[in-house]
Amino acid sequence: xxxxxxxxxxxxxxxxxxxxxxxxxxxxxxxxxxxxxxxxxxxxxxxxxxxxxxxxxxxxxxxxxxxxxxxxxxxxxxxxxxxxxxxxxxxxxxxxxxxxxxxxxxxxxxxxxxxxxxxxxxxxxxxxxxxxxxxxxxxxxxxxxxxxxxxxxxxxxxxxxxxxxxxxxxxxxxxxxxxxxxxxxxxxxxxxxxxxxxxxxxxxxxxxxxxxxxxxxxxxxxxxxxxxxxxxxxxxxxxxxxxxxxxxxxxxxxxxxxxxxxxxxxxxxxxxxxxxxxxxxxxxxxxxxxxxxxxxxxxxxxxxxxxxxxxxxxxxxxxxxxxxxxxxxxxxxxxxxxxxxxxxxxxxxxxxxxxxxxxxxxxxxxxxxxxxxxxxxxxxxxxxxxxxxxxxxxxx
Ligand code: TTP
Ligand code: MG
Numbered sequence: 326x327x328x329x330x331x332x333x334x335x336x337x338x339x340x341x342x343x344x345x346x347x348x349x350x351x352x353x354x355x356x357x358x359x360x361x362x363x364x365x366x367x368x369x370x371x372x373x374x375x376x377x378x379x380x381x382x383x384x385x386x387x388x389x390x391x392x393x394x395x396x397x398x399x400x401x402x403x404x405x406x407x408x409x410x411x412x413x414x415x416x417x418x419x420x421x422x423x424x425x426x427x428x429x430x431x432x433x434x435x436x437x438x439x440x441x442x443x444x445x446x447x448x449x450x451x452x453x454x455x456x457x458x459x460x461x462x463x464x465x466x467x468x469x470x471x472x473x474x475x476x477x478x479x480x481x482x483x484x485x486x487x488x489x490x491x492x493x494x495x496x497x498x499x500x501x502x503x504x505x506x507x508x509x510x511x512x513x514x515x516x517x518x519x520x521x522x523x524x525x526x527x528x529x530x531x532x533x534x535x536x537x538x539x540x541x542x543x544x545x546x547x548x549x550x551x552x553x554x555x556x557x558x559x560x561x562x563x564x565x566x567x568x569x570x571x572x573x574x575x576x577x578x579x580x581x582x583x584x585x586x587x588x589x590x591x592x593x594x595x596x597x598x599x600x601x602x603x604x605x606x607x608x609x610x611x612x613x614x615x616x617x618x619x620x621x622x623x624x625x626x627x628x629x630x631x632x633x634x635x636x637x638x639x640x641x642x643x644x645x646x647x648x649x650x651x652x653x654x655x656x657x658x659x660x661x662x663x664x665x666x667x668x669x670x671x672x673x674x675x676x677x678x679x680x681x682x683x684x685x686x687x688x689x690x691x692x693x694x695x696x697x698x699x700x701x702x703x704x705x706x707x708x709x710x711x712x713x714x715x716x717x718x719x720x721x
Pocket of ligand 2: 333334335336337431
């Protein structure tokens with residue numbers, strides 16, 4: 326079980342201005358373009374909660390804000406100051422876990438799975454985090470605690486300002502299903518209209534649809550949104566280093582239990598991933614196998630190697646090892662994926678013997694890449710490694 330926190334500072338720019346000038350406390354503060362007595366161009370960056378009562382909001386024309394809130398305290402944007410505070414809160418997040426993903430100036434995901442026990446449990450960690458932010462920056466943050474990113478993000482927004490909402494794993498669907506489908510992270514306006522026209526208004530309406538039906542409506546993205554609606558969100562909190570990963574997945578046209586088909590797909594994926602790593606001149610230490618079984622249960626198994634690699638052979642060997650250890654209990658496979666991450670540069674410690682071997686392999690791979698670039702990807706492939714379209718996803 327994972328524990329993910331989403332933290333979002335309250336009325337960030339405006340709250341900093343109120344903190345730094347006590348005359349602004351309790352007043353409608355509007356940060357953004359110069360209103361020029363109602364004739365100004367540009368927009369509101371943000372405003373204090375006092376100003377929100379008048380209907381002022383981010384992105385609104387500043388002239389409109391001036392009209393509906395003429396007594397507001399209008400202030401220019403002091404980007405430098407806000408980004409300094411942003412750095413400070415990043416440092417506070419880092420006190421609680423190294424797995425921090427800043428997604429904007431005042432917002433971050435924290436994976437506290439491995440660290441919450443140091444702070445007395447997940448909820449206690451959130452309380453401590455909030456008080457630490459208050460203590461160090463004199464600002465308030467709202468926090469959502471859940472087992473997935475999407476649910477944590479929705480949760481942090483529910484009790485703003487100074488909020489703290491925990492959604493336990495067994496309450497995820499009760500929490501998600503009554504919400505409007507536009508709360509689904511990444512679901513665009515167009516998709517919302519398509520869904521609404523089909524009578525799908527809430528996340529629950531979408532979740533209860535048959536996956537096949539949703540795929541017919543939305544195409545490839547259907548599966549992703551259907552999974553999110555069902556509380557399945559595999560996205561990890563990605564630190565800057567982990568963002569650097571190269572991966573590829575293959576969904577079988579039909580769920581399969583045939584080892585040869587699964588193997589062929591994995592060889593193809595390892596080749597693609599290895600090729601892209603070499604093309605971009607990356608090497609990674611962590612190899613991850615993703616496997617989704619019939620019924621949508623998804624698993625990942627990872628192994629971190631002693632040194633970074635981009636070699637097809639090493640990647641494939643590791644993937645096979647992970648696959649062989651994985652017990653799918655006779656269930657068929659719907660999807661497989663291969664990921665190489667944890668890129669590390671200049672850390673390669675090898676014996677002379679291995680270096681020689683690698684140099685040789687490196688030269689070989691460079692030659693293969695050259696041939697492929699010149700003659701196309703089908704020009705060279707490993708024996709048994711090419712996945713023909715006839716084979717792909719078909720039962721033998
Ligand atoms: P938000 O977190 O969206 O807003 P907020 O922190 O001001 O208020 P809330 O309590 O609702 O979280 O954005 C963070 C900062 O980013 C915000 O203070 C100002 C800036 N911003 C813009 O400059 N333009 C925009 O359109 C938005 C949405 C934010
Ligand atoms: Mg905010």
